[in-house]
Amino acid sequence: MRVWIIFLLCLAGKALAAPTEEEPVVEEEPIVEDDAVVEEPAVEEVTEVGANPVQVETGEFDEAIEVVEDVVAENPCLNHHCKKGKVCEVDDSNSPMCVCQDPSTCPPSAGEFEHVCGTDNKTYDSSCHFFATKCTLEGTKKGHKLHLDYIGPCKSWVGVIDGITCPGSPGVTLSPQKPQDPSSHPSESDSAVIAPCLDNELSEFPLRMRDWLKNVLVTLYERDEDHNLLNEKQKLRVKKIFENEKRLHAGEHSLDLLAHDFEKNYNMYIFPVHWQFGQLDQHPVDGYVPLGPTPTEASGPMTAVANKMFLSHTELAPLRAPLIPMEHCTTRFFEQCDSDNDKYIALEEWASCFGIKEQDVDKDLVL
Structure with missing residues (x-):
C-alpha cells in the first residue's frame, strides 16, 4: 500500500x-x-x-x-544678364559687367535658315554674329544705323523708277511705279530678289495684315484652354470676335472680299490692331521722343509727350524681319506709317496705317 x-x-x-x-x-x-x-x-x-x-x-x-x-x-555673372551681342565678364573687383561678344565665339550656323540680313545689306551667319558685330560698332554712325532687316540671307533689292528696273538698297525709298513691260518687273518667285513694292500693292498690304492679325488672335483663343496664351481681358475681347456669326473665317480670300469685310465688320478689327502693337511694345507709355539718339543712348534734351506709346525700329523688328521675305511691301509700309519721320511709330500712326479711325484709337486696348 x-x-x-x-x-x-x-x-x-x-x-x-x-x-x-x-x-x-x-x-x-x-x-x-x-x-x-x-x-x-x-x-x-x-x-x-x-x-x-x-x-x-x-x-x-x-x-x-x-x-x-x-x-x-x-561667379557673379551667373545672375547678371546682358543684352544681345554682349556677354558678361568679371572686372578686377569681381563685379560683373557686359562687354561686346567676339563674333568668332558665336556657334557656327546649322544652315542657311539661320542666316540673317542686316540693313547694311550684308548676310550674317546667325543673329548671334549680327548682334555681336553691331555691338562692336556702338558709338559709331554705322553702328547706330545698323539694324536686323529680315530673316534669311540678303536678297537683291530692286527699284523701279520711271519704268526702269535697277538695283537699290534697303535704306533708299524709291517711290516705285509699275513698268510698261511686265517682263521687266522681277518675279517674287525669284528667291534671290525682293521685288519693288508698287503703289497698288502697298494699298493691298493692310488688307491682308488686318485679316491675318484677326485670325491669329482667334487661333490663340481656340488653343488657349491649357496654355495661357491670352490673359483674361484679351480672352473677353477675342471671345466676342470668335462667337460673331458674321466673322470672315481664315482662308484664301480675294482683296475685294477683305475690303468689304473690313467695311462691314469694322469693329472686329479694332482690337487685333491694338493687340499687335502691344505685343511689340517693350516699353509701354514711353512718354518721350528723343531728339537725337535712341532713348538708351540719348544724352541730350528730350521732348516730353504725355501718355504716348511708340514702337522703335528694334521693337518693330520681330514682326517685320520674318515678313519681308514673304511680303515685299513690308518695309515701305512701315516707313509710310512713320508719318512724321521721327523714326518712331506712335500708336496713333500705327492704327491709322491699318485704317482704324482716330476716335477708335484707345491705349487701354493695348492689353
Whole structure:
C-alpha cells in the first residue's frame, strides 16, 4: 500500500514538474520574437527614409541652394544678364559687367535658315554674329544705323523708277511705279530678289495684315484652354470676335472680299490692331521722343509727350524681319506709317496705317 502511495506521489510530482520544465521553452519563444522585433526597427528605418520623398527632396533642395550660393559667390555673372551681342565678364573687383561678344565665339550656323540680313545689306551667319558685330560698332554712325532687316540671307533689292528696273538698297525709298513691260518687273518667285513694292500693292498690304492679325488672335483663343496664351481681358475681347456669326473665317480670300469685310465688320478689327502693337511694345507709355539718339543712348534734351506709346525700329523688328521675305511691301509700309519721320511709330500712326479711325484709337486696348 505504501508502495502505491509513493508511486502515486511520484506521478503527481512529475505532473507538477512538467509545466515547470516546459515554461522556459514557452518563454523562449517570445524571447525569439523579441529578438526579431529588435531587428525590425533597423529595417523600418531604411524603409521610412526611402518612402519619404518630400523629406529627401527637401534635403536635396537645401543642399542645392547652398551649392548655388557658393557658385554665385564665385561667379557673379551667373545672375547678371546682358543684352544681345554682349556677354558678361568679371572686372578686377569681381563685379560683373557686359562687354561686346567676339563674333568668332558665336556657334557656327546649322544652315542657311539661320542666316540673317542686316540693313547694311550684308548676310550674317546667325543673329548671334549680327548682334555681336553691331555691338562692336556702338558709338559709331554705322553702328547706330545698323539694324536686323529680315530673316534669311540678303536678297537683291530692286527699284523701279520711271519704268526702269535697277538695283537699290534697303535704306533708299524709291517711290516705285509699275513698268510698261511686265517682263521687266522681277518675279517674287525669284528667291534671290525682293521685288519693288508698287503703289497698288502697298494699298493691298493692310488688307491682308488686318485679316491675318484677326485670325491669329482667334487661333490663340481656340488653343488657349491649357496654355495661357491670352490673359483674361484679351480672352473677353477675342471671345466676342470668335462667337460673331458674321466673322470672315481664315482662308484664301480675294482683296475685294477683305475690303468689304473690313467695311462691314469694322469693329472686329479694332482690337487685333491694338493687340499687335502691344505685343511689340517693350516699353509701354514711353512718354518721350528723343531728339537725337535712341532713348538708351540719348544724352541730350528730350521732348516730353504725355501718355504716348511708340514702337522703335528694334521693337518693330520681330514682326517685320520674318515678313519681308514673304511680303515685299513690308518695309515701305512701315516707313509710310512713320508719318512724321521721327523714326518712331506712335500708336496713333500705327492704327491709322491699318485704317482704324482716330476716335477708335484707345491705349487701354493695348492689353
